[in-house]
Amino acid sequence: MRIEAVAGDITTQSVDAIVNAANSSLLGGGGVDGAIHRAAGPALLAECEQLRATTHRDGLPVGHAVATGAGNLPARWVIHTVGPNRHAGQTDPALLASAFSASLAVASGLGATSVAFPAISGGVYGWAMGEVAEIAVATVRDADARGVETVRFVLFGADALAEFRARLA
Structure with missing residues (x-):
């Protein structure tokens, strides 16, 4: 599996699946979640409402993942996962690892060969x-994500990009 880190806007990535750092409601929010919902359009919200x-x-x-269609995004699917909120006392690294591994498991189950992740949490x-x-x-390096050939961390800001690139070096 090829793993890369790039600076950019996750909503513009031409990959099979985009991972959404969602809140547990699945109904949109701020940050990456809000940007994905805005770019995907009303079809994404309708699918999330159906899941609810x-x-x-x-x-x-927290730590689970579920897929929907991608609406107006260039991807085929959006994989929603809820990362742990440190401010709410969710400090177990296993919860964060689970958000990444559960998303990859969903991607593999869908037949996705390329997945874009934000910096969840x-x-x-x-x-x-x-x-x-x-x-x-x-977590991505250790994952058994059959069929997933490319994982791209799409990051906002030079600091985030530097942290991910340092771990990939």
């Missing part, structure tokens, strides 16, 4: 970018 009405009535738990959820990079890269 059926299989995820109580929301998506590295923004308003309070995790240090270096810790996110360390956990993300190690």
